[in-house]
Amino acid sequence: MMVRSQLLVLATAMVAxxxxxxxxxxxxxxxxxxxxxxxxxxxxxxxCAIDGVYICGLAHAPKxxxxxxxxxxxxxxRAVTLLAKQTIRMPGTVAQTNPADCSTCGVCVAVCPYTxxxxxxxxxxxxxxxxxxxxxxxxxxxxxxxxxxxxxxHLKGFDDDQIFAQIFA
Numbered sequence: 337m338m339v340r341s342q343l344l345v346l347a348t349a350m351v352a353x354x355x356x357x358x359x360x361x362x363x364x365x366x367x368x369x370x371x372x373x374x375x376x377x378x379x380x381x382x383x384c385a386i387d388g389v390y391i392c393g394l395a396h397a398p399k400x401x402x403x404x405x406x407x408x409x410x411x412x413x414r415a416v417t418l419l420a421k422q423t424i425r426m427p428g429t430v431a432q433t434n435p436a437d438c439s440t441c442g443v444c445v446a447v448c449p450y451t452x453x454x455x456x457x458x459x460x461x462x463x464x465x466x467x468x469x470x471x472x473x474x475x476x477x478x479x480x481x482x483x484x485x486x487x488x489x490h491l492k493g494f495d496d497d498q499i500f501a502q503i504f505a
Contacts, residue, residue: 350398362389363449371397382411386450387475390414429476429493435466437488444480444489453480453489 352370359366364384365373372391375383382390390411393404418424431452444453444467452474453467467488469480481489 350394362386363451364389364391369397371395382407382414388415388418426472427476429491430471430474431469431476431478431480431489431491432471433467433469434488434490435468437486438466439486439488440465440467441485443483443485447479447483449477449479450475
């Protein structure tokens with residue numbers, strides 16, 4: 337018996353969602369096709385630009401099963417190296433806010449790729465509704481400092497007085 341087919345599918349199409357809630361939650365960069373992007377193709381193929389987020393398999397791009405397994409092992413190894421440390425050292429160059437100067441515009445929250453700025457809850461302190469910086473999430477990039485319209489955010493070690501002192505020295 338002979339079967340005549342009109343269509344032969346060798347592989348089904350892999351289409352990433354247009355609005356990926358995981359990418360929005362972790363602030364992971366996506367490529368033009370909607371898949372998660374790695375930090376560097378050759379040097380950090382399973383790392384995202386966000387520290388502690390690793391990608392593998394179909395989240396990265398359509399690929400064969402053996403390649404997905406290899407990439408998953410690499411991502412697990414990267415995660416274990418971070419989790420096995422007793423202490424993690426963070427850089428001292430982080431942003432800090434002066435809540436009294438904050439105008440609650442929200443630009444710092446929108447512009448930060450690391451979700452470091454947030455607003456203080458209404459019942460938490462006397463400066464309710466003002467911006468605060470989570471120093472663990474802050475990478476010291478200075479985007480929030482440059483975008484702060486009221487000048488309430490400063491980068492430790494890079495205040496105007498310190499920069500002018502370096503210029504004049």
